[in-house]
Amino acid sequence: MSSKNCILVTGASGRTGRAVIAALHNKGAYSRAFIRREEVADELKKIGADEIALGDLFDDASLAAAVTGCDQVIHICPPMSPEEATLAKKMTDLCLAKGVRRLVLYSVLHPILSDVRHHHLKLQAEEYLVNSSQVYTILQPGRYMQHHVPIWKEIMETGLHRMPFSADPKFSIVDLADLAEAASIILTEDGHEAATYQLAGPDPLSQHDMARIISEVMGKTIKAEAKPLEEFRAGAEKAGMPADRIEQLCIMNGHYDKHGLVGNSNVLSWILGRAPADFATYIKRDFA
Ligand SMILES: NC(=O)c1ccc[n+]([C@@H]2O[C@H](COP(=O)([O-])OP(=O)(O)OC[C@H]3O[C@@H](n4cnc5c(N)ncnc54)[C@H](OP(=O)(O)O)[C@@H]3O)[C@@H](O)[C@H]2O)c1
Numbered sequence: 476m477s478s479k480n481c482i483l484v485t486g487a488s489g490r491t492g493r494a495v496i497a498a499l500h501n502k503g504a505y506s507r508a509f510i511r512r513e514e515v516a517d518e519l520k521k522i523g524a525d526e527i528a529l530g531d532l533f534d535d536a537s538l539a540a541a542v543t544g545c546d547q548v549i550h551i552c553p554p555m556s557p558e559e560a561t562l563a564k565k566m567t568d569l570c571l572a573k574g575v576r577r578l579v580l581y582s583v584l585h586p587i588l589s590d591v592r593h594h595h596l597k598l599q600a601e602e603y604l605v606n607s608s609q610v611y612t613i614l615q616p617g618r619y620m621q622h623h624v625p626i627w628k629e630i631m632e633t634g635l636h637r638m639p640f641s642a643d644p645k646f647s648i649v650d651l652a653d654l655a656e657a658a659s660i661i662l663t664e665d666g667h668e669a670a671t672y673q674l675a676g677p678d679p680l681s682q683h684d685m686a687r688i689i690s691e692v693m694g695k696t697i698k699a700e701a702k703p704l705e706e707f708r709a710g711a712e713k714a715g716m717p718a719d720r721i722e723q724l725c726i727m728n729g730h731y732d733k734h735g736l737v738g739n740s741n742v743l744s745w746i747l748g749r750a751p752a753d754f755a756t757y758i759k760r761d762f763a
Pocket of ligand 1: 486487488489491492509511530554555581583593616
């Protein structure tokens with residue numbers, strides 16, 4: 476594809492953005508990475524970004540310049556932003572004003588969860604987009620398997636799988652590599668206009684299930700237990716996480732503690748043309 480099919484990726488330097496840029500590159504698509512720190516430009520070019528747009532989501536002029544000339548935009552908002560709905564509405568209006576052919580909104584599994592703020596804000600973002608005349612696709616990804624990256628060392632050292640919610644509720648955790656591939660397919664193929672896709676992993680797993688699978692793959696006994704929320708809060712404060720983000724993570728983990736986060740993987744299988752990676756495959760690929 477050429478620059479006339481340019482796809483703008485916001486949140487490009489983040490975990491999701493980098494995976495999407497790489498997946499678009501694998502598909503031969505032409506991407507423009509929206510970044511706010513010039514020093515990551517070379518890294519993004521190495522991953523596969525064809526162009527860099529330097530700016531800030533809160534700086535309207537830089538955002539408008541980044542959208543100008545793009546055929547499509549995939550908007551990946553910074554996680555837990557209190558301004559998520561405002562930013563998505565601004566992006567929708569900008570895409571309409573600049574004649575962008577399609578806006579792909581990176582939302583979340585079950586935005587209907589009104590007690591979890593970022594789900595609720597993503598629902599508002601979806602509603603605004605659906606009611607606009609902008610052509611769109613909405614992606615609703617489940618919790619990433621990649622949440623194991625920051626706790627892997629601790630799991631191996633202590634033999635304990637500890638996330639800050641009960642070890643019993645289930646999660647349809649999903650491989651970010653599959654999500655990025657699905658996004659790249661949706662952005663490079665026709666026929667996904669006006670669609671809202673739930674993108675969940677193949678097996679609903681509790682922390683007990685995850686610990687059992689890690690034990691089997693690694694040949695080492697791992698047990699699961701809930702990390703107390705206050706311990707999580709103290710660790711996040713010590714690490715310097717902003718207070719609002721800590722609060723929202725605690726609310727989210729409180730929701731997970733009661734309900735987990737379960738979805739269905741049929742749509743992801745259909746988009747990928749294969750079964751999404753299961754948890755054992757992810758652990759073998761990234762850690763074993
Ligand atoms: N994690 C999950 O399990 C999960 C599941 C479903 C959906 N999601 C959604 O996925 C999205 C991305 O999450 P992530 O984990 O990939 O996030 P991330 O790694 O924290 O990346 C956030 C990105 O946003 C950029 N950013 C922050 N503030 C900005 C600003 N003012 N202007 C321009 N760019 C700014 C960051 O740039 P810097 O590098 O400069 O900081 C970074 O590139 C979130 O909306 C989240 O809700 C996540």
